[in-house]
Amino acid sequence: MSTSKLLRICSLDAENPIDSSLREAFSSLHDRLKPPFPLTIPSPSEYSQLNLALAYGILTEPHLAKTHLTHLHAIVIDGYNNFTTILINLSNESYPKLLQIPKSQLLWMSSKLVQVAAVKVETLIISLLRQIKVGDFSEPNLWLCSELITILANNWDWLLEEPLIMKSSLFVFLRLLADHYRLVGRPELDKLKRMEIEFCIRVLREHFDICLHIGRDLIRLLQDLVFVPEFKDVWMDFLSDPGKFGVPVFMDISQLYRTRTPSHYFSLTITPEMETQLRFLLNHVKWGSQKRYQAWFAKKHFCTPGSETVIVDIVRFICCAHHPPNEIIQSNVISRWAIIGWLLKCCKKNYFLANVKLALLFDWLFFDDKVDNIMNIEPAMLLMVNSINQYIDITHTLLEFLFLLVDNYDLQRRELIFKGVSNSFSLLVRKGVVHSLESLTSCNQLSPVFREKLASMISSSDLATMKGSSEMCQRQVKIAPTTKCNVDSGKVSLANFELNDAGLQ
Structure with missing residues (x-):
């Protein structure tokens, strides 16, 4: 395998198709990339190949980049659409493997494309923003x-x-x-x-x-x-x-x-690479097989100092951007709530743990079924209910945090937040995400104070009359031994949540 001037390639890596197409175009058109440039109008196929060759030249020959850019300006007939698309594909699929010179050139070229308002340059900038970890x-x-x-x-x-x-x-x-x-x-x-x-x-x-x-x-x-x-x-x-x-x-x-x-x-x-891995985990990994995939994911993404802060973003992504279809929900694929339970376990610092719980419960605080999606609040509900038998500490700490938010997140708008949480519980029962809330209200292992607060919310939303009357969704709910989360069940304080600094009072 030849040494790439574009990507960092290991001996066991397969040939990268983007690298190959760029390199081959550059090799075949190398003599045409030097001034004086031909004045003939290229055919569509020639134009496509010329864009590939110029992209490779700009990325790998910084000393000639201005010459290649001048050439590009001279031939462009599509608002730079072809050229920008090449860079978008390179960023989306291969940015982590780019060598430092091509990375620097990619950012330099992106700034030049912004200056000429190239077609699709906004997509290129968003792609690069996503590469920030x-x-x-x-x-x-x-x-x-x-x-x-x-x-x-x-x-x-x-x-x-x-x-x-x-x-x-x-x-x-x-x-x-x-x-x-x-x-x-x-x-x-x-x-x-x-x-x-x-x-x-x-x-x-x-x-x-x-x-x-x-x-x-x-x-x-x-x-x-x-x-x-x-x-x-x-x-x-x-x-x-x-x-x-x-x-x-x-x-x-x-x-x-x-x-x-x-x-x-x-x-x-979250990076495109992380999104791909998360969607694989949530779409293909079966109950009982998730432990080794979780360990691999944690080793790859949570092993450096400060890296656990990204768990907040992962939880928001799972709740709000990954909504599995019914065939996945009804299959033996690991559930979203179980993955979130594992992510809670990965948080070592109280501050990060509090932020992750806020990310999980945030939509509950303002939920309105006219504008909100029930799938955003489903994982927290299922995590609380399905943890009762074996992992009551999870149920306890999430309910405690939820009530803490209701009482303290924004004192001037407490009524709005109380209504949002009450609406959440109401819709989750009405749509059959859970049969009823009896498993929580009758759980002797939970604090009587929590059960009293929960009963108050149920009463305010007339949930008591709905018990057992909802049309049930066919959800396959399991708890695998490998999903145990030893989350600290100690009392969540305002200091941990940092409401004194970060709240709205």
Whole structure:
């Protein structure tokens, strides 16, 4: 196997089709890539091959990249669609294997395509945003953050024409900033953190009308940043002076609470590789076989310091972006709730554990069946019910946390949150996700206080009259010994949840 100038290839790796097509086109057209360039108009097939050759030249020959770019500008007849598609495919399928020179050239070329507003360049930027790994503080990952935030900040006028990129970038960098700001002892990070803060604050302050479309997860991300002075001011305006955002329709933070975040946002903070592996786990791995796949996944993604922070993003992805069809639900494939139970076990620090539980229960707080999807709240319900017999500590800690949220998440809007949780329980019974809530209300192992609070919610939503009357979904529910989660069942305090710093009071 020949040595690739593009990708890091091991001896056992199969031939990479993208690498092969780019290399072959470059080899066959090498003599035509030097000036003077021919003035003839290429045929469609020749044009396609020429784009491949130029892409390879730009990525592997930085000393000639400007010449190749000039050539590309001279021949382009499709708004750069062909060329941009090549880079998108390369980013989606092979970015982790790219050598450093091609990576640097890919980012350089992306900035040039933004400057000419190339067709599909917004898709390329989103693809590159997805290559940033949450919880990864390595130099290559931080370099990618820096390159992308620079491209966005330097092309503000283009960004204004691309609201999807603006919203997606804000979502990603708010999430990253929560991790980066807590990272101390790394002076080289100061510039990156400052750029992230300035970018996010500018988007929020100048274009909040666009930000509103992100929905309630914007609140979840921002609450992790209230210890940053610039964002503390944003919070104060959210709560006391919404008019400062210059959006007449935005009059109260509850409007964001009631807006469900579109599912595509939850793919932004996990890499394409991680998404592929998660979907395999949730679509193909059978009960009883999951332990070795979980161990492999944890070894690959949770083994470095700080990496467990990505569990929050995985849980949001599973709840809100991966909704299995009925044939999967009714099969012997491991259930979403069981995977989430295992992920809870992977959290070693109380702060991360609290954030994961918030990610799991977040949609419960504001649930409205007119706008929300029952699949977003299903995993938490099934995890609580199916843990009663063998893993009561899980049921206990989730109910405790849920009631803590109802009572403390936002004191001024407690009624709205109580209604959201009550609506969640009501719909889950009405749609047959669970037969009834009797398994919880009659469980002597649970605290009498919890059972009393649960009964209050049932009463408020008239669930008592629904017991046993719902049309049941045919769900195959099993508990495998390998899914045991020894989650700390100690009392969740406001300090653990950091409501004193990150809540809305």
